[in-house]
Amino acid sequence: MIRACFRLGTAAILLSAASGALAAGASVSSLKTRAIAGVEARAKMAQEITDSVFSFGELGFHEVETSRYLTDLLEKNGFTVERGVAGLPTGWVARWTYGSGGPVIALGSDIDGIPKASQKPGVPWHEPLVEGAPGHGEGHNSGQAVNIVAALAVKDLMEREKIPGTLMLWPGVAEELVAGKAFMVRDGVFKGVDEVIFTHVGDNLNTTWGQPSGTGLVSVQYTFKGESAHSAGAPWRGRSALDAVELMDMGWNMRREHLRPEQRSHYVITDGGDQPNVVPSLATVWYYFREQDFKRIRDNFEIGNEMAEGAAKMTGTTVTHRIVGTAAPRHFNKPMAEAAYANIKAVGLPQWTEGEQAFAKLVQKNVKAEKQDGLATKLDELEPPAEEPKSGGSDDIGDISWIVPTITIRYPANIPHLPGHNWSNAIAMATPIAHKGVVAGAKVVAMTTLDLLTKPELRRAARDYFTNVQTKDQKYQPMITAADKPALEINAETMDRFKPELAKYYYDPARYPTYLEQLGIPFPMLKEPAAGAGQ
Secondary structure (H helix, E strand, C coil), rough: HHHHHHHHHHHHHHHHHCCCCCCHHHHHHHHHHHHHHHHHHHHHHHHHHHHHHHHHHCCCCCCHHHHHHHHHHHHHCCCCEEECCCHCCCEEEEEEEECCCCCCCEEECCCCEEECCCCCCCCHHHHHHHCCCCCCCCCCCCHHHHHHHHHHHHHHHHHHHHHCCEEECCCCEEHHHHHHHHHHCCCCCCCCCEEEEEEEEEEECEEEEEECCEEEEEEEEEEEEEEEEEECHHHHHCCCCHHHHHHHHHHHHHHHHHCCCCCEEEEEEEEECCCCCCCCCCCEEEEEEEEEHHHHHHHHHHHHHHHHHHHHHCCCCCCEEEEEEEHHHCCCCCHHHHHHHHHHHCCCCCCCCHHHHHHHHHHHHHCCCCCCCCCCCCCCCCCCCCCCCCCCCCCCCCHHHHCCCCEEEEEECCCCCCCCCCCCCCCCCCCCHHHHHHHHHHHHHHHHHHHHHHHHHHHHHHHHHHHHHHHHCCCCCCCCCCCCCCCCCHHHHHHHHHHHHHHCCCCCCCCCCCCCHHCCCCCCCCCCCCCCCCC
């Protein structure tokens, strides 16, 4: 209790220094100090949300238990929930309003898991909960905990201090398929929203502005149709759809040499036929075409279409394509990021224990990370965007960033230097490391939300940057049409197969203080893996 009071006092001093130039700085500082207290009072709630969503381990479009749990919790806390938005069965929007005329602040975070990433939390080597099952191998189980706890702390203050405004919470559905947010944008989910704060798991507490490193993309399935025949008896009567897929893939792999180094593209053959003695009459290949601006994404998409048509002509087959999802290149708001970073400096990184640091280093050792230096102990700086951003991953928060002033706040709930999209990225995500990181992130989100609610000049600056800098010469270019629909069938078979087994491990917070205790896993586990474990 004494240490908690000391932390609150220190935060108040830092906040006063950060906002003292404002006319109402002291008032805002007081609100933020109380918001920090509101978040800390809900640390147990944050842990339960983080652990519960981790235990569900659901894939994109099938985050059924996750969405049910989160929306029930929000309704119990006074939010009005609209379910099934934008044709997404697990999509929803939760709203709470005080007064009239205030801004609408939307808090979002992703909720889906990764295929074959099932992992027991707190075990520093590969040990699945359910062999072959999905799991939270990126950490999307934690972001809604950040947002909900932050929103409830702010909601208390809005009621007590009569601060008008609307808090809107929403999930990133099927982000790992980059297949949810563009549909939400298309169908007007963010109409009337003033600012968006997005949260994403990370290994430090940071934010960015401008165009970060990374890419946008279009995700496309190409389906070839041919004619079946007996592979030995009359192969000349067949037209192999699989041959067409393989020719397209070979053509694309040759073309890579003559594309920009910044592009990223990958494919999987999702249907290659039925059995070897039948010429495949149907085959499908699924591509991600990634680039760093709208035009180049479209250009590579068109090259892919030409490759597909050429492969079809060579094999006497036909081809159709279907857009599964898209992600615009991201662009984040400078005034919002600067406000958030002032709050990041006031909150600081969690105080890690020696055991937590030793555990993180052991995980890094076991996955052969290049650096084995444990958890972050120094805040990242808020740097200007690179003149030439590096290539890399994509996130469909990019689509939202082009229609509403948006930032992403990353919070330190995971271990640095892990592979990403991997079982090892799930190890920390239902442990005290994640719980501390979530609370730190929730404090920053609550404080930044208060900035937006109480500082009209910040909202004006954010809109000015959005209008006169970000979108002055470049406008949003959606890549889905009114006819495109979410690919809801993706992951259905996998979840049907694994959900009954995963359900045996759902977290029961009424019986166990933490998920680790329910699983009987001591923390921190610092022993080396047994010979052959996780190999």
